[in-house]
Amino acid sequence: MRIVKQTSLYVVLTALSLVLFFPMLYAFSASFMSAQEVLLGHFLPSTLHFENYLQAFQDVPLFRFLINSIFISLVVTFGVLAVSSMAAYAFVFLDFKGRKLLFVLFISTMMIPWEASMIPNFVTVQQLGWINRYAGLTIPFFASAFGTFLLRQYFKTIPKEMQEAAQIAGIGHFRFFMNVVLPVSKTSLVTLGIYTFLTTWNAYLWPLLTTTDELVRPLQIGLRQLQSQETVNEWGVVMAAVMVVAVPTLIVLFIGQKHLQKGLTDGALK
Amino acid sequence: MKSVELIDASKAYGNGPSVIEKLNVKINPGEFFVLVGPSGCGKSTILRMIAGLEDITSGKLLIGGQPANTLPPSKRSLSMVFQNYALYPHLSVRENITFGLKARRIGKEVLEKRLRDAADMLDLGRYLDRKPRQLSGGQRQRVALARSIVSEAPICLMDEPLSNLDAKLRGRMRSEIRQIQRRIGTTMIYVTHDQIEAMTMGDRMMVLHDGHQQQIGRPIDVYNHPKNTFVASFIGSPQMNLTPVVYDAAKKLLRLNKDWTLPVDLPFSSRDLTLGIRPANIRPDERAGENAIRLSIKVSDVEILGNETLLTFLVNDQIWTAKWEGQWSIPGGTVCQIAVSAEDLLLFDRENGKCIHDPKRPSKPEEVTV
Amino acid sequence: MAMERAQVERTGGLPATVAREKLFRRILGRQPAAWLYLMPSLILFAVFVFYPLFKTIYLSFFLSDMKGLPTVFIGLDNYVRLFSSPEFIQSAGSTLLFVLYTVPATIIIALILALLANEKLKGIGFFRTIFSSSMGISVAASSVVWLFIFNPSAGILNRILSLFGLRGINWLADPNWALFSVSLTTIWLHLGFTFLILLGGLQNIDEHLYESANIEGAGYFYQLRRITLPMLSPTLFFVITVSMIDAFQTFGQIDLLTKGGPGNSTNLIVYSIYQKAFINFDFGSASSAVVVLFFCILLVTALQFKFGERKVHYQ
Numbered sequence A: 001m002r003i004v005k006q007t008s009l010y011v012v013l014t015a016l017s018l019v020l021f022f023p024m025l026y027a028f029s030a031s032f033m034s035a036q037e038v039l040l041g042h043f044l045p046s047t048l049h050f051e052n053y054l055q056a057f058q059d060v061p062l063f064r065f066l067i068n069s070i071f072i073s074l075v076v077t078f079g080v081l082a083v084s085s086m087a088a089y090a091f092v093f094l095d096f097k098g099r100k101l102l103f104v105l106f107i108s109t110m111m112i113p114w115e116a117s118m119i120p121n122f123v124t125v126q127q128l129g130w131i132n133r134y135a136g137l138t139i140p141f142f143a144s145a146f147g148t149f150l151l152r153q154y155f156k157t158i159p160k161e162m163q164e165a166a167q168i169a170g171i172g173h174f175r176f177f178m179n180v181v182l183p184v185s186k187t188s189l190v191t192l193g194i195y196t197f198l199t200t201w202n203a204y205l206w207p208l209l210t211t212t213d214e215l216v217r218p219l220q221i222g223l224r225q226l227q228s229q230e231t232v233n234e235w236g237v238v239m240a241a242v243m244v245v246a247v248p249t250l251i252v253l254f255i256g257q258k259h260l261q262k263g264l265t266d267g268a269l270k
Numbered sequence B: 001m002k003s004v005e006l007i008d009a010s011k012a013y014g015n016g017p018s019v020i021e022k023l024n025v026k027i028n029p030g031e032f033f034v035l036v037g038p039s040g041c042g043k044s045t046i047l048r049m050i051a052g053l054e055d056i057t058s059g060k061l062l063i064g065g066q067p068a069n070t071l072p073p074s075k076r077s078l079s080m081v082f083q084n085y086a087l088y089p090h091l092s093v094r095e096n097i098t099f100g101l102k103a104r105r106i107g108k109e110v111l112e113k114r115l116r117d118a119a120d121m122l123d124l125g126r127y128l129d130r131k132p133r134q135l136s137g138g139q140r141q142r143v144a145l146a147r148s149i150v151s152e153a154p155i156c157l158m159d160e161p162l163s164n165l166d167a168k169l170r171g172r173m174r175s176e177i178r179q180i181q182r183r184i185g186t187t188m189i190y191v192t193h194d195q196i197e198a199m200t201m202g203d204r205m206m207v208l209h210d211g212h213q214q215q216i217g218r219p220i221d222v223y224n225h226p227k228n229t230f231v232a233s234f235i236g237s238p239q240m241n242l243t244p245v246v247y248d249a250a251k252k253l254l255r256l257n258k259d260w261t262l263p264v265d266l267p268f269s270s271r272d273l274t275l276g277i278r279p280a281n282i283r284p285d286e287r288a289g290e291n292a293i294r295l296s297i298k299v300s301d302v303e304i305l306g307n308e309t310l311l312t313f314l315v316n317d318q319i320w321t322a323k324w325e326g327q328w329s330i331p332g333g334t335v336c337q338i339a340v341s342a343e344d345l346l347l348f349d350r351e352n353g354k355c356i357h358d359p360k361r362p363s364k365p366e367e368v369t370v
Numbered sequence C: 001m002a003m004e005r006a007q008v009e010r011t012g013g014l015p016a017t018v019a020r021e022k023l024f025r026r027i028l029g030r031q032p033a034a035w036l037y038l039m040p041s042l043i044l045f046a047v048f049v050f051y052p053l054f055k056t057i058y059l060s061f062f063l064s065d066m067k068g069l070p071t072v073f074i075g076l077d078n079y080v081r082l083f084s085s086p087e088f089i090q091s092a093g094s095t096l097l098f099v100l101y102t103v104p105a106t107i108i109i110a111l112i113l114a115l116l117a118n119e120k121l122k123g124i125g126f127f128r129t130i131f132s133s134s135m136g137i138s139v140a141a142s143s144v145v146w147l148f149i150f151n152p153s154a155g156i157l158n159r160i161l162s163l164f165g166l167r168g169i170n171w172l173a174d175p176n177w178a179l180f181s182v183s184l185t186t187i188w189l190h191l192g193f194t195f196l197i198l199l200g201g202l203q204n205i206d207e208h209l210y211e212s213a214n215i216e217g218a219g220y221f222y223q224l225r226r227i228t229l230p231m232l233s234p235t236l237f238f239v240i241t242v243s244m245i246d247a248f249q250t251f252g253q254i255d256l257l258t259k260g261g262p263g264n265s266t267n268l269i270v271y272s273i274y275q276k277a278f279i280n281f282d283f284g285s286a287s288s289a290v291v292v293l294f295f296c297i298l299l300v301t302a303l304q305f306k307f308g309e310r311k312v313h314y315q
């Protein structure tokens, strides 16, 4: 009975996995096909056409885009970690006037959709001369209400006595923050880091608005550029580019899935 | 080593009512001073006021004779051991112990020596590279102690450091902490709700109730000569028997109820009193002296605790306990004779609870003078 | 002793410094350092969230020139024009339809996946990773993949249809199918995240609840109805809110798959705002649409806070 149940579960799980992952498998397979094969609607390539990848890197500066995406995502990730952890520290470990009110203000920014500020932000970034600059793609995203909230939830579980012990031992706030609070909160920092990396890597609308040339353009917009450049038949090349775009984040996700799941659920519910 | 003195110190949280009222105490250099009282009476608050973790609402705090009200915690030359130990979970035992020293830029050699001495003293040598979560509760407690020892602060504050340990370990740590304190000579202010710790560890203690200081003195003096009914009932186990009585000055006797009287000669007029007597001072008839006052009671329960026996019986509808040495197997319901001697009777004013008659108290109270 | 105390009285006060310190504290609170830690967030929020929010509202009351700058104050005219324009009405309608197509489907499928992936089996971690994988795939990448899948001649969907002898569908160019196709892409794209959150919610449910139910002999579906779903309700609520907000904000899929077409049938609200603002540079009218969107999202979030909060107390 158990065996039957288990086997049928495995069958169902495998079938669902195939269905869900099918688009990616199909794209992966197509990325090795010749234009001819694609047109004929083959499902598997007869020979592996690695040229598609070469072609993708030649058609657009895909390598440049890749570097841009990595750089932008890392900068935003560390920016968010620094800025949010500092704010969360103040909310948990420091006593100041208007703490509650300010926290409500922070939380309220979560309710403001990013589109609501998009138009003036575009103007601001333009006036700052940040169009086609890394600064325009990174700095506006450093402050994160979600990140502050997530870290605050975790910091609150650190016993107050730890801070008091530090105070008595003459350990200043900054040292306590750097040497105790941050190391102790490693897991939630990793969660927030993965989350931020993924969302930044996948961002679309803002980079579309603020990168008009190829210098700082990230992969997503690069992919759009490639897709609109390619003639209808070159699906293999486009799929090769898709792989370049998707694989890094898939790897990050596969490594950090457990972290992310726990961290996001905690952040959502506590 | 430094003294700590509180003068009219009071504390209110925010705009709330005051939780500490006009505390006056001087703790001498090198003394082991215990703050004891039921939970919620303000012990932690006092300790945190001394440590600088809470503001003092009014009154003065002197450390080493110097005003310290506005000094930051790190400048008050003290160390503190917390109830939950407050160890840093990501640091090894070694790093936990030396964390504060590194912040103070203590030289490496000195640091190593202090670490070694403390580890030896507390038997932690083998665990230095472990993380706190790999230690038992008792070992964590020792790390917290070691952290306080290496700071070599002249004053050490402890807030119920033993309450998370099991009973056996608690007994051992009691004497260990006491010994370490003697060895390094630090001024110790030790908070507990456990009157046994207070009795066994302190040079002196202060009993607290609802933010008011009740009595300060050597444990034995507080035990023998409680200043009021609160102290009388809080210190000592089993509790002191307390019951309302009336003194009849004309007949020179204390009347408990219509058939219970104790003939005693007291130097005051008839009034309402509370009578207090320690269970150990209620003796079996045959072991009492000639002048003892004898009463007959009906035993309601008997507990033999190894080499001593607790008898309970009703007096004035209140349960009294007697503690007798040896094993007495008396069936419940037995009527038997007990004896008390007049000099063991404590009498308290029924109105304000103050002790007004204590035959054994020396004419001049032997409190350590400030 | 009296003398000692008197001395303390004299040296102890330093009244000037104490007074100054008290004043500082009154203004800044006990630990003014807090503002240092908050400063980066505050500045960034001020510049990139609050200022632009108010600026958007401000802009929505103005006509704008070709550079997008405000020129003439026209009061509520932008809003009046917005609500009387058939394009906006259609766009709002499509957006609502899109929410209706995507949100329930995403959540139900993700819930089924999460329930399956919550079973204790060997190698379940692998399946969990696969189910959550779309979270790691960007809007751009997945849209391009689906563009390929939907391709009328080379795409796999029409191949499959032809296997069954059915006529191929012009998935993205047929006004009857375009919104459905975009919805399909979106459901697939959002499954990963929704699954991950729901799985987390399931794993937070106390095992003991099931153990006692098993002892009482309650069946699987009974347990699902009586334990799992009620205990999961806060998570479900959260996921519903996030999915709705996500759906309202859909942009990338539209830009890559249909560009709002055919015949505006997939011109969802954010895409129409984008066109107004950055293709036609009509910031005024775009801003008024943004304000409408903002209040819709605010409403959804407020509902989550009102009902979600209460449910959370069950835990």
Ligand SMILES: Nc1ncnc2c1ncn2[C@@H]1O[C@H](COP(=O)(O)OP(=O)(O)O)[C@@H](O)[C@H]1O
Pocket: B013, B016, B019, B037, B038, B039, B040, B041, B042, B043, B044, B045, B046
């Ligand atoms: N941070 C605080 N804010 C308000 N009231 C407090 C705070 N800390 C303690 N109290 C109150 O002060 C009183 C004394 O508390 P505490 O010093 O912790 O007692 P103890 O340590 O003797 O158990 C209690 O009534 C408690 O409720």
Ligand SMILES: [Mg+2]
Pocket: B043, B044, B045, B159
């Ligand atoms: Mg306490």
